Amino acid sequence: MTIRSGLALCSAVASLLLACGGSGDLTAHLPPPHSDAGGGGVGNPDGGGGGGSLAVTGQVVDGAGQPVVGRIVLLGNLSTTTDVLGQFSFTGVSAPYDLTLVATSPGKVATLYQGLTRTDPKVLDLATGGTLPNTAHVQGTLFGASTFDGTNVAVVWASPEAVAGVFVDSFPYDLGIEWAGPSTITGTLHALQWTVDGNGLPTAYQGIGVKNDVSLDAGTTLTTGDMNLEIPATQTVVTTFSPPTGYTLFGRRASVTFPDGAFFPVASDQSSGTTFSVLVPSGADLSVRVSTIATNPTGSVQIFGSLAGVAPGTSDASLALPIPALPVLPAPGATGVSTTTDFSWSALAGGVQVVLFSASSGSSPSFAIITAGTSARLPDLGSQGLGLPSSESYQWTVIGLAPLASVDAVAENGTIAPEGAAVFESIADSSFTTR
Secondary structure (H helix, E strand, O other): OOOOOOOOOOOOHHHHHOOOOOOOEHHHHOOOOOOOOOOOOOOOOOOOOEEEEEEEEEEEEOOOOOEOOOOEEEEOOEEEEOOOOOEEEEEEEOOOEEEEEEEOOOOOEEEEEEEEOOOOOEEEOOOOOOOOOEEEEEEEOEEOOOOOOOOEEEEEEEOOOOEEEEEOOOOOEEEEEEEOOOOEEEEEEEEEEEEEOOOOOEEEEEEEEEEEEEEEEOOOEEOOOOEEOEOOOEEEEEEEEEOOOOOEEEEEEEEEEOOOOOEEEEEEEOOOOOEEEEEEEOOOOOEEEEEEEEEOOOOOEEEEEEEEEEOOOOOOEEEEOOOOOOEEEOOOOEEEEOOOOOEEEOOOOOOEEEEEEEEOOOOOOEEEEEEOOOEEOOOOEHHHOEOOOOOOEEEEEEEEEEOOOOHHHHOOOOOOOOOOOEEEEEEEEEEEEEO
16 A cells, blocks of 8 residues: 555545554555635636636546546536546636536535636545556565564655555565556665554664665566664654643654655654653664644544654754634534535634535535635535535534645645645534535
């Protein structure tokens, strides 16, 4: 399983930010790496974007970064369908504009990008998870590794096309890798062995290894993934986490990271303490990513924070979690909601909001709005087969993602996962019933 960026009508970034130790598939535990926009309003598919002089040529991709073929794309009162490359074009566009992706099968999902200005948007379709076309396996033995009993042993592949890893408990290990792009790729294998205490904190490192310039062909199993492990020197990283007033920490994580994107989730501590001390291997090419999660007293709001690039031996790292993005209106449990109802929320500072509307019935449409603004209406897409049903219960979730400068930044490379030395995400839920 390969790490991929993006969301699919629920937050994937949360699980990526908070890495934890364990057994089995390592990638299940791997971390990643404003003003209201105009354009005629999301609730008015006939408004915004038309009558201008811009030509907009873009692409729709799925969660694996692959083209989405045959997707309906709306821009104001203009409509088209993506071609075999997932591409679409509009002329006569005025900025800012709103872009809507309409999926009618197998599920009914509309993904709306609010307030775009770029003429070359590459947008993620939240209706489609996607599948990477190339797969291969690497197998091998780690020489110098101590007994598996009571230790974590993991192997990670890293290349420009993919990062994947696995915890192993026998040799030869078997690491599966998925990727898009050329059928032959070249990358680096990394290995690490360490022990943790009862709280999930590292106590020692028994070995570290690397194998460079490994060539891998799609559809094959490479059996020469052997590595020699050496005992590394170690240092401690100390981080202070600061949650907003009224929020409590309930998890701290740490990963050892490498410049090529490889990383190992070495620490997983459920303590609520704000000071986090972690033993890590030291080396010129190593850094550490520390992460935490905080929640409000009812557990209805979560805030995730991750700080990357911390050098081994750092004793004064700090990460202050921001005030989260929160639903404001309509009030929880509201009834009579329609496409003329105004939804509003507070923003996560320096970020973009992903507002998800999920129906309790699987046959009813779901909606996602990606916006730098703080208000919107549900789109009236009855003409597209995504009309808002009567007396349907919906949960709506506001996800704040930072740092993201604008929706244009989100539409740059087909992913809505933020990147930066410090990355934040907040998740808050509310509910309503339609008219």
